[in-house]
Amino acid sequence: MKIVGISSSPRGKNSNTLKLLDAALEGAEEAGAEVESIDVAKMKIKFCIACDKCHKTGECSIKDDFSALLTKLLEADGVIWSSPNYITNVTAQLKTVFDRCPLVIHEQLFDGKYSMSLTTAGGNEIDFILDIMNNFMIQCGGKAIGGVGCSMYLGPEAVETAIEKSREMGKDLVEAIKEKRQYPEQEARQKAWKEGFKYSILANKEHWTHNCDYWMEKGWIKE
Numbered sequence: 001m002k003i004v005g006i007s008s009s010p011r012g013k014n015s016n017t018l019k020l021l022d023a024a025l026e027g028a029e030e031a032g033a034e035v036e037s038i039d040v041a042k043m044k045i046k047f048c049i050a051c052d053k054c055h056k057t058g059e060c061s062i063k064d065d066f067s068a069l070l071t072k073l074l075e076a077d078g079v080i081w082s083s084p085n086y087i088t089n090v091t092a093q094l095k096t097v098f099d100r101c102p103l104v105i106h107e108q109l110f111d112g113k114y115s116m117s118l119t120t121a122g123g124n125e126i127d128f129i130l131d132i133m134n135n136f137m138i139q140c141g142g143k144a145i146g147g148v149g150c151s152m153y154l155g156p157e158a159v160e161t162a163i164e165k166s167r168e169m170g171k172d173l174v175e176a177i178k179e180k181r182q183y184p185e186q187e188a189r190q191k192a193w194k195e196g197f198k199y200s201i202l203a204n205k206e207h208w209t210h211n212c213d214y215w216m217e218k219g220w221i222k223e
């Protein structure tokens with residue numbers, strides 16, 4: 001079982017959020033997973049240019065580090081997303097990765113994968129940021145088991161508690177993957193999305209040929 005941890009703070013080794021990610025990956029490793037930490041802030045990943053090529057051909061037109069990252073994500077059984085709160089959102093570095101994933105969303109390529117999310121913030125907005133990462137995973141067809149965050153103003157004890165919670169959730173991520181844990185509310189959202197998005201696929205079938213073939217192959221549309 002492979003679990004990939006994504007860090008996205010520009011502060012590298014000094015990142016508070018990285019402390020949570022390191023602990024979660026240690027927990028996952030203790031529970032038996034093979035783990036890898038990837039810092040997307042150190043990668044060269046350009047903005048999506050909305051060329052639609054991925055929907056047409058299954059390939060991105062931009063040649064940069066994103067394709068190697070996507071390969072790692074597609075090979076993983078679990079993903080740990082992490083980002084500090086930047087202006088009540090994830091960092092631009094992580095958002096850029098999300099924006100490069102329309103093919104993943106259109107074809108639900110994270111189906112069968114599990115995730116958890118981690119954040120730190122100067123203030124109190126923790127759940128909002130965790131929800132951004134968890135919702136992204138659900139949008140991509142995967143499952144989100146939960147998240148851990150820490151408001152830094154609470155001081156070193158709160159950080160220690162969050163580190164320990166992250167370690168435990170990293171272990172639980174491995175358990176969720178092993179037992180193929182079900183999340184009926186997330187599955188219901190994905191089913192509702194698919195029922196609606198079917199009409200976008202059909203309306204764009206001349207342009208989104210790769211998407212259309214994929215949906216046919218999966219039996220999500222007839223013709």
Ligand SMILES: Cc1cc2nc3c(=O)[nH]c(=O)nc-3n(C[C@H](O)[C@H](O)[C@H](O)COP(=O)(O)O)c2cc1C
Pocket residue numbers: 009010011014015016017018083084085086087088089120121122123124125152
């Ligand atoms: C550009 C920038 C924007 C930030 N925006 C917020 C914010 O909107 N809300 C908040 O609570 N903290 C905000 N912070 C504080 C960081 O979330 C906090 O310091 C975090 O722990 C940094 O994590 P890191 O060490 O992993 O980079 C911001 C920090 C920076 C540099």
